[in-house]
Amino acid sequence: MHKIIQDLNWRYATKKFDSSKKISPEDFDIIKESLRLVPSSYGLQPLKFIIVESQYTREDLASATYGQLQVVEASHLIVICCATNIGEKEVDCHIENLANTRDLALEEVSGYGRFMKQTISKMSAEEKLSWNCKQAYIALGQLLHTCANLRIDATPMEGFDPKAYAEILGINTEEYSPILLCPIGYRDEEDATQHLKKVRKSQSVIFEVK
Numbered sequence: 521m522h523k524i525i526q527d528l529n530w531r532y533a534t535k536k537f538d539s540s541k542k543i544s545p546e547d548f549d550i551i552k553e554s555l556r557l558v559p560s561s562y563g564l565q566p567l568k569f570i571i572v573e574s575q576y577t578r579e580d581l582a583s584a585t586y587g588q589l590q591v592v593e594a595s596h597l598i599v600i601c602c603a604t605n606i607g608e609k610e611v612d613c614h615i616e617n618l619a620n621t622r623d624l625a626l627e628e629v630s631g632y633g634r635f636m637k638q639t640i641s642k643m644s645a646e647e648k649l650s651w652n653c654k655q656a657y658i659a660l661g662q663l664l665h666t667c668a669n670l671r672i673d674a675t676p677m678e679g680f681d682p683k684a685y686a687e688i689l690g691i692n693t694e695e696y697s698p699i700l701l702c703p704i705g706y707r708d709e710e711d712a713t714q715h716l717k718k719v720r721k722s723q724s725v726i727f728e729v730k
């Protein structure tokens with residue numbers, strides 16, 4: 521079986537982590553770099569990844585996660601947030617980074633910047649938030665695959681109260697909105713979920729050839 525398929529079959533949404541096992545700094549660096557390399561619409565990267573280190577804070581967060589203890593027991597807790605708004609400032613920032621990175625004059629890429637600004641200016645506040653929010657899910661997918669490749673367990677999670685999270689973590693929601701959680705670490709031997717067969721539709725159902 522191909523390594524990619526092995527990795528994807530190995531992973532599962534972990535229900536119980538072994539809190540005594542910690543991710544090495546080397547592996548965590550790979551995870552951070554994987555998140556930095558996540559693609560996004562126009563490359564604008566309207567995301568922020570909050571790494572919650574404090575065990576005390578994580579215990580506080582458990583009640584805002586409907587008692588799902590993965591946020592406390594995993595080695596690391598990542599809160600994927602998206603920018604609540606997006607506008608000219610973010611486009612200018614991206615265009616500057618693009619010019620610097622590729623050694624281009626600003627004038628060479630400013631047309632692209634104007635095009636992006638024009639597109640974004642037509643969006644309502646809700647559309648901008650929804651657009652940014654979609655980028656968070658791309659990051660989640662990449663994070664899950666990267667972790668599986670490293671044989672690090674992870675739980676994709678939407679089951680939490682974003683308002684309470686923002687309050688506990690001191691996130692200014694005019695700037696960033698918590699979208700997803702991903703506790704990562706190592707499965708507990710006693711997590712029975714790891715032994716369950718994957719439930720997926722068959723290829724013949726999900727693919728259509730035209």
Ligand SMILES: Cc1cc2nc3c(=O)[nH]c(=O)nc-3n(C[C@H](O)[C@H](O)[C@H](O)COP(=O)(O)O)c2cc1C
Pocket residue numbers: 531532533534535588675676677678679680718
């Ligand atoms: C966006 C998203 C949100 C999820 N939220 C939760 C959650 O809050 N708690 C949880 O235990 N599992 C959560 N899951 C896990 C799914 O239930 C799980 O991925 C699905 O049943 C497939 O099982 P598998 O990941 O073990 O293959 C979530 C998964 C995704 C992709």
